[in-house]
Amino acid sequence: MKALIYNGPGQKALEERPTPDIAAPTDAIVKIVKTTICGTDLHILKGDVPTCAPGRILGHEGVGVVEKIGAAVTAFNVGDRVIVSCISSCGKCDYCRRGMYSHCVRGGWILGNKIDGTQAEYVRIPFADTSLYHIPAGAEEDALVMLSDILPTGFECGVLNGKVEPGASVAIVGAGPIGLAALLTAQFYSPAQIIMIDFDDNRLQLSKRFGATDIINSRDGKAVETVMKMTGGRGVDTAIEAVGVPASFVTCEDIVAPGGVIANIGVHGVKTELHLERLWDRNIAITTRLVDTVSTPMLLKTVQSHKIDPMRLITHRFKLDQIIEAYETFGTAAQTKALKVLIEA
């Protein structure tokens, strides 16, 4: 089969690989129908993720059809259409029993990281019963690719951890796919104000259409000042960090109101300054989280009932043969205006 291989920092190639087979009774083999590229894949290619060894098939998002099941799989049958979760969970360890699947001792984020991933014709899914989701009949499958990772990530790490409430003020720093996923799902709670902050005018204009009440281009260095003006000098109740660089986290420190929450989503590769000299008396909370995907079944219902429309995040479409071009398009988003690129296997 064809698969996109990580061959060490800066190197990737579409190569021929053996089709995976059942390795444990709890496994399923899924024939990939649609997959996508994540910002995290770009982090791996930069060499930022040491757990991902050269030779690995990348990808942790996708929808497909169950091709084969191990003897212990009971919730899925051959031919079932499924969403692949970016998090694999055994369902039995202490963390899984607490609903913290991201830290499953046998799973967690292993797909396209410690084991071969979804940017291929087939993928082996461990703990299939607790790591796959059934696709309801008649569902728009392209939209459901967004349920593998970005929607639960934006919602759990940003909106839930950020304690977004009716009437509250929210700022989201970073209007990429994850920031936009947080923007879409924050609206479940009817906050009064959602301010989107980014460098990219195209993404900011999109944010407006996705429900942002205000947009700020931070290129002039005055984002903090502008947020303060927009919030009567108080700052925001929830500041969501959706970039993963020190400057965007520091912006969140500067705009969080007393009693507020800074909810980090971004993947940080370097040290960030924590200004406790300014924050110690402000009754704030700072949260970090790797997505647990506990909200996936709920989010699936909201997509099915058209409360949110993640199809709007898909900007480009490719075939698996063109995946190198797809990486190029996704990696140069400022020029190509790419959000999510959909790849048909």
Ligand SMILES: [Zn+2]
């Ligand atoms: Zn991802």
Ligand SMILES: [Zn+2]
């Ligand atoms: Zn577990």
